[in-house]
Amino acid sequence: MSTVDGRVIRVALLGCGTVGGEVVRLLTEQAxxxxxxxxxxxxxxxIAVRRPDKHPELPPELVTSDVTKLVTSPDVDVVVELVGGIExxxxxxxxxxxxxxxxxxxNKALLAEHSAELFEAADAAGVDLYFEAxxxxxxxxxxxxxxxxxxxRITRVMGIVNGTTNYILSAMDSTGAGYAETLEEASRLGxxxxxxxxxxxxxDAASKAAILASLAFHTRVTASDVHREGIADVTASDLAAANVLGRTVKLLAICERVTADDGTESVSARVHPVMIPRGHQLAGVGGAYNAVYVEADAAGExxxxxxxxxxxxxxxxxxxxxxxVARNRVVGGRGPRESAHAALPVRPMGQTPTRYHVSLDVADRAGVLAQVAQAFAGHGVSIAAVRQRDANDTASLVVVTHLAPDAALRSTVDDIAKLDVVNQVVSVMRVEGEDQ
Known part of the structure; x- marks a missing residue:
């Protein structure tokens, strides 16, 4: 063996799809x-696969469908899992x-639900659990x-963590096309x-947000703790409205350390579409790329x-x-263990401070803005900006709020929809990346 001490680290690979095939190639070419x-x-x-006969490219002596036997074999030091799913x-x-x-x-879905159980098993056995991918x-x-x-001390982690949704929203932004046709094109292109x-x-993004929040805030956060909204309701009109205001729309995972007025801390974890300024670092991330923005006390941004x-x-x-992991086994050390010492409570979405962009189709007559503003004031929501445009017998009204609890903002929108001067609440979207 052409190694420092002649030792060999033996690896069991579970799953050999697109990623697994690349792992096999790199292990061979860069040995x-x-x-x-x-x-x-x-x-x-x-290498454990469901149907060994479907993998003629693999050395037959390595291929098996008996996963349990492989992962418990005394000849195995490290298990690499690329199957996905939970059970x-x-x-x-x-x-x-x-x-x-x-x-x-x-496996983000597994980690987002069962990382505590896996870490406890790793600690009990004195072995490593790594999951960068x-x-x-x-x-x-x-x-x-x-x-x-x-x-x-990390205060915020915010980013684009799903390439499919980012490709779709980027394409809608650049072409003006609608969601359904852009999704169809994304499927055609793979x-x-x-x-x-x-x-x-x-x-997918919610599972990743749970992992990010757990690591950033030393608190166990599961996927079920993450508020989740997808992009199916984002329209070409939303992108056009954002563009008029110098913004674009992204699906973001947002994990925050929130400090209440009395000094108590909690964790907020959410995934939903947002409008962000085109000058923001995340706005220019196009196609299927990912980007994550981290804020910390000492490191800054x-x-x-x-x-x-x-x-x-x-x-x-x-x-x-x-x-x-191999290096740790060679020297007899271990990598980092689970860090959940902070054990902060997870803040419900309704209590999480957010900002709203609300687009309304309203009657073109005096007093409309006053009634809308009164509805916001009734819920203690402060208005940051108003934009109005008249056309024929109707008018469009766009309101951007200051920070307020999400439940108060949602209740405000519900009440506005009931006003006789409001024909339709055209769209509601949260706003991020601007001065609060």
């Missing part, structure tokens, strides 16, 4: 470099951890939050899955940008974790 970085040769001990993957990884195997996973693909994001910024529900309805999905980019993150 010598990986050995030098890890301090031991990193070799595949087995039976959760049990496979628990079996691996309890058998003393370190785990590298890209679970959020933002090739972008080195989780490790900086988990390690590099461990001595800082940017959207055959069933795009997890992406366009915000489930940081930006992480790059390819958030794809076989090779995601495999890059997986290999980075694999080298780190």
């Amino acid at each position: 010598e470099e990986l050995a030098a970085r890890a301090g031991a040769r990193v070799e595949l001990a087995g 039976p993957v959760r049990q496979w990884l628990l079996d691996a951890l309890k058998a003393g195997k370190s785990v590298v996973t890209a 679970a959020v933002a693909g090739a972008i080195p994001l989780l490790r900086p939050l988990r390690e590099s910024m461990a001595g800082d 940017y959207a899955e055959a069933d795009p529900t997890a992406d366009v309805d915000g489930y 940081l930006m992480f940008y790059g390819q958030g999905a794809g076989g090779a980019p995601t495999a890059s993150a997986v290999l980075g974790d694999l080298v780190a």
